[in-house]
Amino acid sequence: MAEKAFNLTREMLDHSFAETVAPDREKLLTCIQCGTCTASCPTAYAMDYTPRQLWRLIQVGLREEVLKSNTYWLCTNCYSCTIRCPRGISLTETMAALKRLAIAQGLEKPSTIQGRVARFYRSFMDSVRRHGRLHESEFLITYFAHTNPLGLAGQGRLGFNLCRKGKISLAPSEVKKRGDIAAIFRKAQELEAGGAP
Ligand code: SF4
Ligand code: SF4
Structure with missing residues (x-):
């Protein structure tokens, strides 16, 4: 550099x-x-x-x-x-x-590396927020749908093979106390809104 x-x-x-x-x-x-x-x-x-x-x-x-x-x-x-x-x-x-x-400040554009990284984090955290842990299939679908919809079709075979081998599942596996996870997210949002570093 x-x-x-x-x-x-x-x-x-x-x-x-x-x-x-x-x-x-x-x-x-x-x-x-x-x-x-x-x-x-x-x-x-x-x-x-x-x-x-x-x-x-x-x-x-x-x-x-x-x-x-x-x-x-x-x-x-x-x-x-x-x-x-x-x-x-x-x-x-x-x-x-x-x-x-x-x-x-909305600086991340979807077509840029910044946009893809931001979407990666968002898709990951949204999935954890919903289920208490990562639901891989949902995460991959939402990530590719936002960053590369055409690429999503190309990932279909890979997803099918991963499901077939039991590496990922179409149904989410949820934690028992999802309310506790939601409370952690709420607290994080409060801290961010309050300007915590
Ligand atoms: S941030 Fe720390 S490690 Fe990096 S250049 Fe400065 S003093 Fe060195
Ligand atoms: S925390 Fe980030 S900036 Fe620091 S070494 Fe790791 S990747 Fe690099």
């Missing part, structure tokens, strides 16, 4: 951006650009900005540049960067906050 130069103008900078997305802005500002996070990241190779570069953009306040990148969408929440960062910065949480902000 090549370094990119910017002709910075006052209008491009949002100095409150770090505070918006980082659980601890002061800590994020202590990043020494050592690159340990990037070296630890399993998906950095596919990101348009590496994690190290992304923190720098956030520090500077290049909000639009950060939000239009694919970097945070490709974060798998593995926590390798957070565990290894010598400054103890909450990097994984910052990636998650960026995803939430982009979704809240």
Whole structure:
């Protein structure tokens, strides 16, 4: 990933951006650009900005540049960067906050990698919300129906074979206390609405 130069103008900078997305802005500002996070990241190779570069953009306040990148969408929440960062910065949480902000602002377009990742999360969580655990068939159908309807037809044979071998089921397997799961979702929504990091 090549370094990119910017002709910075006052209008491009949002100095409150770090505070918006980082659980601890002061800590994020202590990043020494050592690159340990990037070296630890399993998906950095596919990101348009590496994690190290992304923190720098956030520090500077290049909000639009950060939000239009694919970097945070490709974060798998593995926590390798957070565990290894010598400054103890909450990097994984910052990636998650960026995803939430982009979704809240409707930035993910269905045809883009951002849109597909956002839909993946939505389909997954909707299925867990409904049944208390993932119903794989429903998840795959809703995901492909939204991101690649033509591809859904192509997945039919694969789905049939998986069902035949008992790997997935057409009927959902539901947990006994679905009310408890619904309560967890409600609480998460309350926390997000209240601006929890
Ligand atoms: S590991 Fe921590 S200090 Fe090093 S570049 Fe990444 S965020 Fe900055
Ligand atoms: S938590 Fe995300 S950014 Fe950090 S190493 Fe894992 S995939 Fe990369």
